[in-house]
Amino acid sequence: MIINHPILGPRDAAEFTYLGDASLLNRPDWQAKDAAEQFYEYLYLRDNVAGVHRELWYHEQGDRSWLLVTRNTLTHEISKVELASDVARAGGNSK
């Protein structure tokens, strides 16, 4: 698979390490009343979709940026690649 890095252009997926579902960007509020329940779901449960999947890849052997890749888990086709930091900031995270 080739990941089209927003800054570096097309890169071999072998340069990256894979973390998992991009919902990991949305860490729950540790002060919420049901924080334990929320953290259980955040840490352990996954939608594990067959189809379009948003996921986090780390460019370990490159510029060490985190990317948010939109990829189809049935065909391996990549339709979108964003910097994870851009997505996180747009979602209201500070970093």
Place this chain on the structure above:
Amino acid sequence: MRFSGFKVIKEALMGHKGWGPQWRNPEPKPHYDIIIIGGGGHGLATAYYLAKEFGQKNIAVLEKGWIGGGNVGRNTTIIRSNYLLDGNEPFYEFSLKLWEGLEQDFNYNAMVSQRGILNLVHSDGQRDAFIRRGNGMILNGADAEYLTAEQIRAECPFLNFDDARFPIKGGLAQRRGGTVRHDAVAWGYARGADQHGVDIIQNCEVTGLRIENGVCKGVETSRGFIGANKVGSCVAGSSSRIMAHANIRLPIESHVLQAFVSEGLKPVIPGVITFGAGHFYVSQSDKGGLVFGGDLDGYNTYAQRGNLPTVEDVCESGMAIMPMIGRARLLRMWGGVMDMSMDGSPIIDKTHIDGLYFNGGWCYGGFKATPASGWCYAHLLAKDEPHEVATAYRLDRFQRGHLIDEKGMGAQPNLH
């Protein structure tokens, strides 16, 4: 029909005209007592033991394709019971004991071959960890034996003992481990289940679960609705897709694992050998092909095929430990979709929906578990309580903090 030496000789003399189909091809009935979704090794074993050991009648196995087309027919066929943790080891030892009697039990030649498994050790720390694991195995009634480098040299002179980075310092052997002909496991259980009256319905995809007031009433399929008192999901890599019909999110990710077979060679490898410094395992089939594999590709996927970087990685690991493998040509390779769980261990449990049961999360070690998984799932489905060796495999263990993490990797499925 029973297989026997007498029958083989008789058929040889009669022109082999007396062999019939090994199982029926029935139309689905409108209602069953128990429906198993998924005609892989685990689903067929479950149906077989439900009928044979737990006295259940009126059972169906629904398979979307043909039986044996999933992981049961795609794996590298290794069986063993060399686990460390108490939640796992008694279960896998129970499974190995069932393998030992399986062919007599279901009267089918599954080519169970206890040719032994050897896990190589390359550092002092790894030696300590493996000896500890061996002790854990012995405490649970399994066999384990630590071999020195000299002992291994006598048995496997072809290994790369003096590699500068990963010298072989010893290894943990389990002599009762080995290999089994994987397709024959599916066929043997299917035939046995069929003989006990189980309906095996192929080309019947489950497309939904009918749940009313918190009770599962049956399944929607590509061949219409089929009612059931109890429904057991047993679909390996497709677990999340089935359970999504009940709005249940699982602690599972689906990943692809690849397997490789070389051209046929004369016997060169005595048993199963695993590399301790990379991920690589190899054995030789009775046809002569070297059967080997390594790591997952590492990303979520439902495509039953992998990518080339993993092929390269597996072949490099093979060359590192067994340079002679470079002389063999690769004949075939393929992939299967694994249900990788968050702690690397499986789940056999009821769900919060009455009549809906779940079996999954076998990662890439579920073939060896086939007999015990079937037996324990049948126990749960028949009696509504877990078998004693499967009590740790609860669905809620992640919430309660009772993980069974053999490798100590945490909630990162692609590392288990």
